[in-house]
Amino acid sequence: MTDIIVNSDQHIIEQVKSGNINSYKHIVAKYEAQILATVTRMLGSSHEVEDIAQQVFINFYKSIARFRGDAAVSTYLTRIAINLSLNEIKRRKRKSWLSFFGKKEDGNYERQIADPSNNAEQQATKDLVERALERLEPELRSIVVLRLMEGYSTKETAEILNIPLGTVLSRLARGREKLKQIIVQLKDR
Amino acid sequence: MTMKNQELYQLLLRSFDEDLSPQEQQQLQKALKESAELRQKKRELEEVEALLRNADMTTTIPFFTGKVMTKIEDLHSTQALSLMDEFALSLSRIFPKVALSSLSLLLVLTAGLYLSEGNLSSNTLLGTSDISSELLVSDDDYLNDFNF
Incomplete structure (x- = not known):
């Protein structure tokens, strides 16, 4: 099944490489939900999510000539999504420092996209998880998102983040423990 | 603990x-x-x-695919334009060099011609100054040769 999906992606990519740009829409349509979810998990529901997710597909398109199919398209896209999200987190930190020194920022970027189709309980769970992830250091957050939320194996997580497996395992243990503490704190409030 | x-x-x-x-x-x-x-x-x-x-973290963005494709098409046309710009720029960069080299070559040839021939008449420039009058054929001789 995976082979069929990968081959079909590979076929689309070959078409794009040969100049048929329009075929790329199949890649975007197929992975948009996955990438939007990854970026939302990393950044919370904010207006930057759409920009970052769009940039993921644009960056992949720009580098498509170098894509040889060594890994699945979803793996490449997830890697780009995590890297761009980490850059965005750094940018936010810089921005908050600037606002500390007097420059005003637009602020309140968290939880701006609320899905009305979700019921109250689901929304509460989503909010709790978003708040908990937000308090986790970015390097722990990316591992928690990939392993515990997206279901990648520890080996795949290491490949996506380009870090040793041992680092993934130790950060995962730290991430689980810290997340548990944060959630207990948030629930107690 | x-x-x-x-x-x-x-x-x-x-x-x-x-x-x-x-x-x-x-x-x-x-x-x-x-x-x-x-x-x-x-x-x-x-x-x-x-x-x-x-935790359901799905986010739905209306017309997401269309928006991405519009950006990619823009990117493509910008890239094509920038390629043309680059070509025009490289042409404009190379033109003064080619023009200057050609002018220098022309001046050297003219100077060489002047030094060897002593003047720059139209015959000298056309390279016909060395042809003797005997070699020149009148119109009548030319017509006679063909028995007109």
Whole structure:
């Protein structure tokens, strides 16, 4: 099944490489939900999510000539999504420092996209998880998102983040423990 | 938490993501049976995992694919334009060099011609100054040759 999906992606990519740009829409349509979810998990529901997710597909398109199919398209896209999200987190930190020194920022970027189709309980769970992830250091957050939320194996997580497996395992243990503490704190409030 | 409990807790954390050795597994199982605190910690970790798994983090952005494709098409046309710009720029860069080289060559040739011929008449420039009058054929001779 995976082979069929990968081959079909590979076929689309070959078409794009040969100049048929329009075929790329199949890649975007197929992975948009996955990438939007990854970026939302990393950044919370904010207006930057759409920009970052769009940039993921644009960056992949720009580098498509170098894509040889060594890994699945979803793996490449997830890697780009995590890297761009980490850059965005750094940018936010810089921005908050600037606002500390007097420059005003637009602020309140968290939880701006609320899905009305979700019921109250689901929304509460989503909010709790978003708040908990937000308090986790970015390097722990990316591992928690990939392993515990997206279901990648520890080996795949290491490949996506380009870090040793041992680092993934130790950060995962730290991430689980810290997340548990944060959630207990948030629930107690 | 005592040192021993701390070690067991680390073992518990590792058990979620790593394959423990049979000895470690046995040690953890024994500790879980004996310690209510460790069992509680295990439950909390499992609850966190379930919470993360069940959190619906889907975000729907209307016309997302269309928006991306518009940006990519723009990018493509910008790239094509920039390629043309680059070509025009390289042409404009190379033109003065080519023009200057051609002018220099023309001046050198003219100077050489002047030095060898002593003047720059139209015959000299056309290279017909060396043709003697005998070699020149009148129109009448030319017509006679063909018996007109």
